[in-house]
Amino acid sequence: MSCKSPFNGLALISICCLANIALAETQILKASTIITMDEKNPRAEAVAFDTVTKKITAVGSLSDVQAKAPQATVKDLGSTVLMPGFIEPHGHPGVGGILTQSPTFWVAPTNGYKTWEAVKAKIKQEDAKAPAGTPLMFNGVDKLLQQAPEPTREILDVLTPSGRPIILFDNSGHAAYFNTSATKVFGWTNANPPKNPVGGSFGRNADGTSNGVALEVPAIMEIATPLMLKAIPHPLLSVAKFYAYMSSFGITSSSEMTYNAEQYKPYLALASVPDTPLRISVYHMSTDPTAADEVKWPDPSMARKNGIKLWADGTPWLGTVAQSFPYLDNERTRNAQIILGPLGEKGMNYTRTQLDQILDKFTPLGYQMAFHCNGDVGFDVVLDAYENALAKYNLMGTDHRWRVEHLGAARADQFIRAASLGVTVSMAPFQYIYWGDLLDGTMFEPAIGSQWEAIGSAFAANVRPSFHNDGPVSPPDVLLNIQSMVTRTTDSGKVHGANQAVTMDQALKAVTVNGAYQLKRENEVGSLEVGKYADFVELSADLTKVNPLEITEKVKVRGTWVGGKKIDLKNFIDQVDAIDPSQHKGLIKSSIVDMHAH
Known part of the structure; x- marks a missing residue:
């Protein structure tokens, strides 16, 4: 609650304090077990948190926690195992959303497309399904893992008999491929590419026409921007979908490792919606002209600038x-x-x-x-x-x-x-x-x-x-x-x-306390201790009790909490969908720069 007012005096202070007391509510979560990642208190049965400060007030047995908060409501999570929310200290949610979430199709080998044949089948399938003329984006072709040929214009034209424009991004981030129809979106006459930009190049056939390949960021940006603006009507929503995707794996804190000034408004917007599932720490690209500038955020617990990213x-x-x-x-x-x-x-x-x-x-x-x-x-x-x-x-x-x-x-x-x-x-x-x-x-x-x-x-x-x-x-x-x-x-x-x-203990530290340490958030998150934020991941089983070879089969993420609030991902997506997309078109340009930078 804010106590800002044009009036001054002890009376106002007293009113604000009473209001805070009235609003304060302690909630207790009971789980089958709680892995706290606190070496002084490694296991617990219950955790209490204040819904106003959003911070943990007690961790221990249910009886001990209730003794410290006798008026608190208790929510029994049954068989759920509770842990600190997972932390991924090196992420790229901006480009992640643009290049992997709908309306883009993620055809990387890491996303189940193990072969070039699988990629071709997906392109054909979506070309046949989409409304006539609608541009399509695909991302993740990998010549090494999928044993793919270079997807030239000639190859992509065969895969898209509808004649719609498509673009296919290389998994490396260093190349993009497109069909003949896409060259019309670029404004190229008779598929003739313009002069190569500094630091990039366009592939050319013997007759000088485009072979459907753009190499390095300057060239990729020139051809991808106009097509992406047509293909992605709500870029902030795409990023929100990647937030939700990360949350579905139990992550509650991450970073943007290729931040630039154009991303301030989008990340501020995402940090401000009620059901946002991630705390974000941004690392400013050293190449951005504003990299040395201080960046202020209304709520630094949800979004803040940590440092500088170099390659x-x-x-x-x-x-x-x-x-x-x-x-x-x-x-x-x-x-x-x-x-x-x-x-x-x-x-x-x-x-x-x-x-x-x-x-x-x-x-x-x-x-x-x-x-x-x-x-x-x-x-x-x-x-x-x-x-x-x-x-x-x-x-x-x-x-x-x-x-x-x-x-x-x-x-x-x-x-x-x-x-x-x-x-x-x-x-x-x-x-x-x-x-x-x-x-x-x-x-x-x-x-x-x-x-x-x-x-x-x-x-x-x-x-x-x-x-x-x-x-x-x-x-x-x-x-x-x-x-x-x-x-x-x-x-x-x-x-x-x-x-x-x-060891299992080392792996658990890597995704909790060590990640928090690297983000300089170890006093806020990473372990379940009094005074830290109530960020949790709910798991279906105890990781330390499962055969390590069967973890992904036997353990499932049941949900996350951020600041003592159970995250409703549908509500989050709906909240972002309601935001005016015209304010966040800069995400398109920044995502193209970012795709090369990671």
Whole structure:
């Protein structure tokens, strides 16, 4: 309740205090068991929270909690197991919504489309169903996993006999493919593309006409923007659907790792609706002209700016990674047009001098740094730059919590060095889960590929690793991450690098307290303790009592609570649907930039 008034005096203060007391209500949830993630009090039977402050007031046995709140109502959740809401500290809800939620069709291998044949069948099916002339968007074709050819204009024209415009985004974020009808939406005469933009290019046939391929963000933005504006009438609703999608996996706190100024209004709108299911921490892209600016939010508990996002290198799925070892030369890597390398420091997006200049710009402002990095060479360069900046600005030994993200090729000694610098890491289980069978022996020598995503080594070094899915790169399936990292299994059930398996306790920390720590929210969320927000996930079974190989089969998410409110996802979607979409068209442009940046 707000006590702002044009009047002053003790009388007003007294009235406000009485009003707050009148509105205050304590509620108690009882569960079959509560996994608190509080080392001082690991298990409980009940939790009480204040519906006004939205914070926990008691955790313990039902009798103890009731003794502290005798007037409270008790809601018995029966067989439900309660945990702190899951935390994914590295996400991209904006581009996730635009590129994976309806009206876009998500045809990635991580979303069930394992082959190029499955992608073709989906394109044909939707082309036959949609109203005549309606443009369609598809996202997620993966030449490496699906063994897809380059989907040229000629190929896509055959798949869309209706003649409607379509666009198909590559899973890497570095390419987009389109049919002949789409070129008319772009305004190209006789399918002749314009001059290549700086930093991007349009594929051309021998006669100069478009082959239906756009490479890199400047070119993708030029062709995708006009089509997306026609295909996605309510972009904020698309993002809301991704919020709901994340919530369905038990997530209550996440981040936007490629924030720019155009996203302020959309994220403010989503944070302001009554049934919003996520707390969001944004990391401003260092390349955005306003990245150094302070960003103020009405309710920082729901949305706030944490830091700055930078990119060390590229993606392992295209061979654009700063690593010290080559790819194996075989039919699979050749068909995917992988750069065999090794690129070493040539795979870096910045020189060390440029990195130092960027850190010089943002470090004095007090922001938390977060570096995208996949290669081992890249990790060395990032740690060198971090060490230099931390020493230069007297931050050694302070609680800065600078981050590094993904780290597929990181080594044990690098994690140890990171820990010595106070650097924390967010790991990407999805890289191992979906690509692990290829990484070990097809993409790389087994000594490298089997150790991809060396999360066991990260825990051993005490860098407080978390898990993330980098949505929309993969579904935000927290339970699958836990299952796969505890058993070290891929989605096919195979095991590679069993020495990198983690314990159940470590996996649970990765999706709760460690994620909260990386988002600098450990005093708010991540464990169920007095004074923290009442953010919960309801599970159908106790993760610690289930065979780890059967977690995704035996454990289901029953719902989430944020700030002591049970989230109604239908209400949330309806609330966002009622918002004027014309105010959020900027999401289209920002999502195209974002798709390349993760």
